[in-house]
Amino acid sequence: MGIPTIKHVRAFTLRGGGADYHDQADGHWIDDHIATPMSKYPEYRQSRRTFGINVLGTLVVEIEASDGTVGFAVTTGGEPAAYIVEKHLARFLEGAKVTDIEKIWDQMYQSTLYYGRKGIVINTISGVDLALWDLLGKIRQEPVHQLLGGAVRDELQFYATGARPDLAQKMGFIGGKMPLHHGPAEGEEGLRKNLEELATMRERVGPDFWLMLDCWMSLDLNYATKLAVGAHKHGLKWIEEALPPDDYWGYAALRNNVPKGMLVTTGEHEATRWGFRMLLEMGCCDIIQPDVGWCGGLTELVKISALADAHNALVIPHGSSVYSYHFVATRHNSPFAEFLMMAPKADEVVPMFHPQLLGEPVPVNGRMRLSALDQPGFGVTLNPECQLHRPYSR
Ligand SMILES: C[C@H](O)[C@H](O)[C@@H](O)[C@@H](O)C(=O)O
Numbered sequence: 001m002g003i004p005t006i007k008h009v010r011a012f013t014l015r016g017g018g019a020d021y022h023d024q025a026d027g028h029w030i031d032d033h034i035a036t037p038m039s040k041y042p043e044y045r046q047s048r049r050t051f052g053i054n055v056l057g058t059l060v061v062e063i064e065a066s067d068g069t070v071g072f073a074v075t076t077g078g079e080p081a082a083y084i085v086e087k088h089l090a091r092f093l094e095g096a097k098v099t100d101i102e103k104i105w106d107q108m109y110q111s112t113l114y115y116g117r118k119g120i121v122i123n124t125i126s127g128v129d130l131a132l133w134d135l136l137g138k139i140r141q142e143p144v145h146q147l148l149g150g151a152v153r154d155e156l157q158f159y160a161t162g163a164r165p166d167l168a169q170k171m172g173f174i175g176g177k178m179p180l181h182h183g184p185a186e187g188e189e190g191l192r193k194n195l196e197e198l199a200t201m202r203e204r205v206g207p208d209f210w211l212m213l214d215c216w217m218s219l220d221l222n223y224a225t226k227l228a229v230g231a232h233k234h235g236l237k238w239i240e241e242a243l244p245p246d247d248y249w250g251y252a253a254l255r256n257n258v259p260k261g262m263l264v265t266t267g268e269h270e271a272t273r274w275g276f277r278m279l280l281e282m283g284c285c286d287i288i289q290p291d292v293g294w295c296g297g298l299t300e301l302v303k304i305s306a307l308a309d310a311h312n313a314l315v316i317p318h319g320s321s322v323y324s325y326h327f328v329a330t331r332h333n334s335p336f337a338e339f340l341m342m343a344p345k346a347d348e349v350v351p352m353f354h355p356q357l358l359g360e361p362v363p364v365n366g367r368m369r370l371s372a373l374d375q376p377g378f379g380v381t382l383n384p385e386c387q388l389h390r391p392y393s394r
C-alpha cells in the first residue's frame with residue numbers, strides 16, 4: 001500500500017472566538033481596557049476590537065488525502081489567509097505525498113518570501129502545516145506528539161492567562177498572567193494603577209504563586225524599566241512582550257535593566273527560525289513564546305525550539321490549544337504551558353478554542369495527563385455546528 005497523496009486543499013473562514021480568540025462579545029476580560037500600541041489614541045483605549053484586533057477571524061485549513069482521510073487545523077487568518085491558501089499555497093500540496101511536510105513547508109515559505117516572512121502569510125503557512133501534521137497522524141493512527149519523537153513527560157502543567165490569577169490559583173494552575181491595563185499615555189497615574197493591581201493580586205495569592213504581567217507590545221523601554229523595578233517588590237516573575245516585536249535592541253536593554261531574578265519574555269508575534277534567532281542571539285529574553293499557529297507551524301517550531309535549547313532558553317508557546325499541548329509534551333525545554341482563560345470573567349475553565357474544536361482537552365487542576373492527548377493527529381474534530389464559509393473555492 002503506497003503512501004497516500006494529497007487530493008484536495010480547502011480553506012474556510014469562521015467567526016466568533018475559536019482560534020481568533022480575541023473575537024469575543026462585550027464584557028469579556030480579554031477586551032477590557034488592556035494596554036496596547038494603540039492606547040496612545042484615547043478612542044481606541046477601552047476595547048481592542050475598536051482598532052480591529054478581531055478583524056481577521058479564524059482560518060480553517062482542510063486537507064483530503066487519496067485514501068479519503070481528512071486532516072484540518074485552525075489559526076488566526078480569516079479571508080486573506082483563505083485567499084493565500086487557495087490561490088497560492090494549494091499548488092504545492094495537491095499531488096504531493098502526505099509525508100512531504102518538510103518540502104511543502106520550504107516551498108510555501110520560499111514562494112511567499114517576496115510578500116511574506118511574518119504576519120498573515122506565516123499564520124497561513126502555519127495553518128497549512130498544522131493540518132498536514134493532523135492528516136499524517138490520522139493516516140498513521142498516531143497522536144502528533146508520537147510523530148514528533150514521543151513525550152518527555154506524562155503530565156503537562158499550566159499557568160493561566162486572565163483577569164483572575166486568584167481564581168486560577170484555586171483551580172490548581174501554577175501561576176497567573178494578568179493583562180496590563182495602562183500604558184505610557186496614561187502617565188504616572190496609569191503606572192501607579194498597574195502596580196496597585198499587581199499588589200492587590202499578590203495580597204490575594206500569597207507570596208509563592210507565580211504572577212506575571214502581559215504588556216502586549218504597549219510600552220517603551222523607560223516605562224517598562226520603571227514598571228519592572230516597581231513590580232519587583234510584588235514578586236513579578238516575568239514581564240511579557242513589553243516592547244514592539246521589532247525592537248530587538250530595546251528588549252536586550254530591558255533584559256539588562258530589570259531587577260535580578262525577574263524574567264523577560266516575548267515572541268508570540270515573532271515568526272520563523274530567523275526571527276527567533278534574532279531574539280536569542282541578541283539576548284532579548286529568557287523565555288521565548290512562539291505561537292505555533294503564527295510562527296510557521298509545528299515544522300518550524302521544532303527548528304525554533306532546537307535553536308532555543310542551544311541557548312539554554314525555555315520555549316513556552318503562546319496558548320494555542322492542542323497545537324501547543326502536543327508540542328510541549330515532547331520538549332524538555334518546555335516544562336510548562338500556557339492556558340488562556342476564555343470564560344468572560346476568567347472564573348471557569350472552558351476549552352481555549354471553544355466552540356470550534358470537539359474533543360478539545362482542558363487542564364484539570366491545572367494539569368493535563370498525556371493520556372488526554374492519545375487520539376490520532378491533534379485528536380480534535382471541527383464542530384459541525386460552526387458555520388464554515390469557503391470564500392475562494394476552486
Ligand atoms: C492577555 C493578552 O493581552 C493577550 O490577549 C494574550 O492573548 C497573549 O498576549 C497571551 O500571552 O496569552
Ligand SMILES: [Mg+2]
Pocket residue numbers: 214216240241268318
Ligand atoms: Mg502574551
